[in-house]
Structure formats: structure tokens, C-alpha cells
Amino acid sequence: MAFIRRVRTGSGATAVQIAEYAGGRQRIVKHLGSAHTDAELGLLLEQARSLLADPGQDALDLDVAPTPRVAELVSEPVAQGVLDPVPRPVRARRDEPGRVVSTDSRLLHETLATVFDSLGFNILDDPVFRDLVIARIVEPTSLLDTGRVLKDLGRTPASYATMKRTLSRAHAKTKPATTGGAKKGSSYRDQIATACFAHAATRGDISLILYDVTTLYFEAEKEDELRKVGYSKERRVDPQIVVGLLVDRRGFPLEIGCFEGNKAETLTLIPIVKQFQTRHGLADIVIVADAGMLAATNLRDLDEADLRFIVGSRVTKAPNDLESHFRWHGDAFTDAQVIDTITPRTGHKIENDPKQKAEPVWDPEHHPGSWRAVWAYSTKRAVRDNRTLTLQENKAKAVVAGEKAARTPRFVKTRNGAAELDEASLARARRLVGLKGYVTNIPATVMPAGEVIASYHALWQVEQSFRMSKTDLRARPMFHHTRDAIEAHLTIVFTALAVSREVQARTGLAIRNVVRQLRPLRSATIAINGTQQTFAPIIPEPQQAILDALEHA
Known part of the structure; x- marks a missing residue:
């Protein structure tokens, strides 16, 4: 049966060996090295224990993170092949101590x-x-x-x-x-x-x-x-x-x-x-x-390929899409209000009759010149949009007043060579704050308006x-x-x-x-007496x- 053997060397170090009894005598199977410190001895003993656990391997398993044990050095020299300490003279030469090769x-x-x-x-x-x-x-x-x-x-x-x-x-x-x-x-x-x-x-x-x-x-x-x-x-x-x-x-x-x-x-x-x-x-x-993909050819090609789509709509399309709503309900909206209507595929086809109070329910057979449009209002978005418009308005006024030189910003128009505030455009923009539109070819019977909006927001x-x-x-x-x-x-x-x-x-x-x-979390490769071993790091609980x-x- 194999066992771990520690002996004192002539240089004063502690040698670690794997030995076995054969024919009533001890036989050294493998000499692992010599240690000068308790830490080095612990590393060599850990290597020996690993080899005894798996005699077929010649190095530590790198997938295991062993914790080196600290063992005490043999205090007195031991004669070769004898376990009991026997005094021997200590040589002046010492082997090199363990060194970290790399991490x-x-x-x-x-x-x-x-x-x-x-x-x-x-x-x-x-x-x-x-x-x-x-x-x-x-x-x-x-x-x-x-x-x-x-x-x-x-x-x-x-x-x-x-x-x-x-x-x-x-x-x-x-x-x-x-x-x-x-x-x-x-x-x-x-x-x-x-x-x-x-x-x-x-x-x-x-x-x-x-x-x-x-x-x-x-x-x-x-x-x-x-x-x-x-x-x-x-x-x-x-x-x-x-x-x-x-x-x-x-x-x-x-x-x-x-x-x-x-x-x-x-x-x-x-x-x-x-x-x-x-x-x-x-x-x-x-x-x-x-909305950057909102092109008539894109939507047509997707539809002809039997693919369904949800694309963002530009706010500038809201006046046409919501013409009926503005006529019957004005420009007042409630938070999270959704209007399910239709939008023309091109500017040449108008299928939404503003004389009808009820919004049309999109159907590809009844509205071949339009897509389904879902418009949603958000109070939070309206506050953000109003803040942006106010900044743009102030910038436009500064340019008109000659206080700021810049390229023609939004809401500034030129008349007779003089810059002036485009109040009509500003009023239209204020009217549409808080609105977000979505264009799709999915009928309401297949996908409700709320799911259309949620799907788009996954972008x-x-x-x-x-x-x-x-x-x-x-x-x-x-x-x-x-x-x-x-x-x-x-x-x-x-x-x-x-x-x-x-x-x-x-x-x-x-x-x-x-x-x-x-x-x-760095692994360390350590060299001891001509051998190298790599040890995994200690892994704290959060990283584990x-x-x-x-x-x-």
C-alpha cells in the first residue's frame, strides 16, 4: 500500500516522497521535491495526496481548486529509508524556494x-x-x-x-x-x-x-x-x-x-x-x-412576402390619420388613450371619411389602399415633447431676434429676406405632443392594439x-x-x-x-524544485x- 513519506535531506529541507512496502521493505515510488517552508511543504503534500487519489495522473487536476494545507517541517534529519529521526550534519547549500511563475x-x-x-x-x-x-x-x-x-x-x-x-x-x-x-x-x-x-x-x-x-x-x-x-x-x-x-x-x-x-x-x-x-x-x-423603415416599398414588399410588420409612424402623419378624431373630439386626449384607425399607403389614397364619427376597423379587403394605424397618447411623452418644443421655440426666437447665428432651425421661416417665427408650424406641433403612431398589417382580430404597442416598444x-x-x-x-x-x-x-x-x-x-x-480571479503557476503546479483561485461567494x-x- 502506498503512503506519503517525509524525510529530512542533507541540505536541511524536508523531502516529500510517495513510498510503498514491497517484500517487507520500503520502496520509493516517486520523489516530489523538497520544501524549505511550511507553505511549500503544504503544496507538496497536496500534490502527493492528489497522486494517491488518482495514481494514473502525474499532475494536479486543474479543474479542482485545492486549498494548500500548511504542514510543519520535519525538525530533525532522517536517514534514508528510516522513519525515525536520526541526527545528521546539515549542509550549507539550500535548494531554491518555491516561486510564482505566472498568474x-x-x-x-x-x-x-x-x-x-x-x-x-x-x-x-x-x-x-x-x-x-x-x-x-x-x-x-x-x-x-x-x-x-x-x-x-x-x-x-x-x-x-x-x-x-x-x-x-x-x-x-x-x-x-x-x-x-x-x-x-x-x-x-x-x-x-x-x-x-x-x-x-x-x-x-x-x-x-x-x-x-x-x-x-x-x-x-x-x-x-x-x-x-x-x-x-x-x-x-x-x-x-x-x-x-x-x-x-x-x-x-x-x-x-x-x-x-x-x-x-x-x-x-x-x-x-x-x-x-x-x-x-x-x-x-x-x-x-x-419609423426609419417606414417606406411604401418596404411595407409592400413585406406584405407581398406574407410577412407581418409593425413599424413606427411619423408624427407628421397624425393630422391625416386622426382627422376624424380631431373633428369630433378636438385635440384633447387622456393618458394611455389608444385610437385604432387606418393610414393611407400613399398620399394619393384616402379611405378614412372624417364625416364618420367612428374610426374605421382596418380590413385588407375593405381598405386595399391603407394600412392599420394605432395611435397612443401618453401624458409623460407630452410633457417631454412640450419641453423639447419650448427649447426649439426659444432657439428660433433667438435666431429671429438676431441674438444667435445658426443654420435655420425648426420653426423659423424666411419672408421677404427676413427671418420670422413660424407660428403655424409651432401650433401644429403643440397639438400633436404626446402622440406616438404604429403602422401594421396585422388585423385587430389577430393582435390587439395594446400588443402592437408593446411589441414595438421591445425595439x-x-x-x-x-x-x-x-x-x-x-x-x-x-x-x-x-x-x-x-x-x-x-x-x-x-x-x-x-x-x-x-x-x-x-x-x-x-x-x-x-x-x-x-x-x-487569477490562477497561479508555482515552480518548486523543478516541478510546476497550477492552482485555481479562491472564489468568493458573489463570483461563485x-x-x-x-x-x-
Whole structure:
């Protein structure tokens, strides 16, 4: 039977060995090393206990977080093969004490890798791609600097050339290493999107899909076929691309698309939706988008594809849509009041008769030239709108009075070369404060007005996903030059966004918060007498709760 043996060495250290009795004599099976301090002795004894527990292993199991025990050193030298202390002269030479070789945050990497695999992304069978995604989540940086991040996560990073080849492979049409539902010839993004859809389908309702667009700019001076100067909400003049994103009602990403920087937002919706529909063979889904997608061709194409939609309506359409209401009830509204009516598909078709007091109930057969329109009034929104209008009015008055030089602001018109306040426009705007409109092709018998409004308000999820991609994942600015490299970068960001949203869903914490709490939990690699052992960190209770949530979700 094997046992742990401690003996005093000639140098004054305490040697730890594993021995056994054979033929009535002790036989040394393995010499583990010598310790000069109680802590070092505790580490060696812990290693010995682990080896006795599993004779087949030659190192500690890294998935276990052992707590090193402190043991007392043998006080007197012991003769070789004798357990009783026997005095021996102490040599002057001492072995080197234990040293910390390195520390790393491998626990964080292992945790994110577990989430990555649980989403089905391991179908790619590409550890380098996975590491690039995890590095993007932990500390977004350039490809050259990604190696440093991976080393801090306890990984041996691939070379820069290998990382570049991985990006090329991510955009190329490749045959997947495993079957897993992915199609031959599909790119990494195709396989990731398929896995995202499968995951979303098992976790919730995918009949409602949210869509929005954003722009990503480049640190570049010249335009090309993809990177072009276009409309920017931030009024940037850098070349940019337009990115469209489809998410489910929880904000989990399902599809991403890249367009030229000067492409109109309204022209991005149909290609993304058709790509998503074709990929998964879907028909009965509802597409939700903001008023920026409110284009007659968009709504017509969605309707002809038998897809249902909910799109925000511009307030300027309210006077026509609510003409009957204003005639019979004036411009007074109550908080949370909802008016279910119709809106013309184009300005040339009028089907709402203001002479009728009752609002028409939309029906595609009886109102072929209109869509269903739902208008809701909110007192809280009215207060906010009035505050905004007052600021705009004051600015307009200042410009008219010559107190402020600026481009012609709202509510300022020019007559005979002189600026004056556009009081009629201001009065119309005041009349419509608090109103928000929604256009849809879903009949009231299928979806009540309240559900239409609630579905549209879920758009904050896609907006949050865009904020995460821009801030937490730093998708911009981009430094890539070719379209393939840009598409590969978006694939990395898309995958990182999916992992981040899943981490947030499981823990209820923002991804930055999770990284901030888990990254300081560092494993230590310690060298003692020619051997190295890696020990997991002590995990406080709050961080353990995060790990449990991520592991068992």
C-alpha cells in the first residue's frame, strides 16, 4: 500500500516522497521535491495526496481548486529509508524556494468558452476563432494586441499570421468539420447564424423579430466600393458602412448584414429579412422596425412576402390619420388613450371619411389602399415633447431676434429676406405632443392594439445590442481595408454579441460587470524544485453565484 513519506535531506529541507512496502521493505515510488517552508511543504503534500487519489495522473487536476494545507517541517534529519529521526550534519547549500511563475485569468476564459460551446458555436471546431471572440469580449483591441489579452487569459495565442488566416477562413465558404445541421459550403457566419436561431428557438418566441440599423466608421481618408461617406447621426464625415441587425424579443442576435456607407436605411430591411427567411425557411413572423423603415416599398414588399410588420409612424402623419378624431373630439386626449384607425399607403389614397364619427376597423379587403394605424397618447411623452418644443421655440426666437447665428432651425421661416417665427408650424406641433403612431398589417382580430404597442416598444433590445457592439465590444472604428476583412470582423463581433447577450440573460448582469468581477480571479503557476503546479483561485461567494448561473443555465 502506498503512503506519503517525509524525510529530512542533507541540505536541511524536508523531502516529500510517495513510498510503498514491497517484500517487507520500503520502496520509493516517486520523489516530489523538497520544501524549505511550511507553505511549500503544504503544496507538496497536496500534490502527493492528489497522486494517491488518482495514481494514473502525474499532475494536479486543474479543474479542482485545492486549498494548500500548511504542514510543519520535519525538525530533525532522517536517514534514508528510516522513519525515525536520526541526527545528521546539515549542509550549507539550500535548494531554491518555491516561486510564482505566472498568474492568469484562465477561469474567465474557461467560463466564456463554456457559454460559447453551449450556444452550439463549437460546430466550427476552430479554437483560434473562439479565442478571437473571447478576447473581443474581455478586452477589445487590435489583432496585433490580441495575443497579449489571450496570454493574460492563460492561453497560448496563435501567431499573428494564423489569426489573419482565421479571419480569412471565417468569411470563406467552407465545409464544416462536423455535421451538426450546418450546410456544406456555408461560411462561419452562416453556421453561427444557424446556431443562434436554433438557440433562440429553444429559449423563447421567435415569431417576433426586431430590426434596426447603425453605422460603423473607419479611420480612413478615401472611400471605396463599400466604405463611403453617408448619413451619420453623429455628423461624421469619415467613410462608413451601414450594418443591419435582426434580434429576437430578448435582444439575442439572429442575423447581421453589411451595406455600402451611403445606402439608405430603408433599402437595408428587405435584403436582411429575405436572407433570414430563406436561411430558416420561415413564413409566419412579425418584423418590428422604427419609423426609419417606414417606406411604401418596404411595407409592400413585406406584405407581398406574407410577412407581418409593425413599424413606427411619423408624427407628421397624425393630422391625416386622426382627422376624424380631431373633428369630433378636438385635440384633447387622456393618458394611455389608444385610437385604432387606418393610414393611407400613399398620399394619393384616402379611405378614412372624417364625416364618420367612428374610426374605421382596418380590413385588407375593405381598405386595399391603407394600412392599420394605432395611435397612443401618453401624458409623460407630452410633457417631454412640450419641453423639447419650448427649447426649439426659444432657439428660433433667438435666431429671429438676431441674438444667435445658426443654420435655420425648426420653426423659423424666411419672408421677404427676413427671418420670422413660424407660428403655424409651432401650433401644429403643440397639438400633436404626446402622440406616438404604429403602422401594421396585422388585423385587430389577430393582435390587439395594446400588443402592437408593446411589441414595438421591445425595439430597445436591438438598440441595446447595438450599444453593446459599439461600446463593450468596440466594433468601431474599424481599421480593416478589404470587404472580406470587414465582413470577418463583423462575424467576430456578431458572435461576441451572441455570447455577451447570453451571459447577460443567464446572470442578469451586463457583460462588462461579469468580466470585471471574474477577471481578477487569477490562477497561479508555482515552480518548486523543478516541478510546476497550477492552482485555481479562491472564489468568493458573489463570483461563485455568477459561475453557477453561467454553468447551469
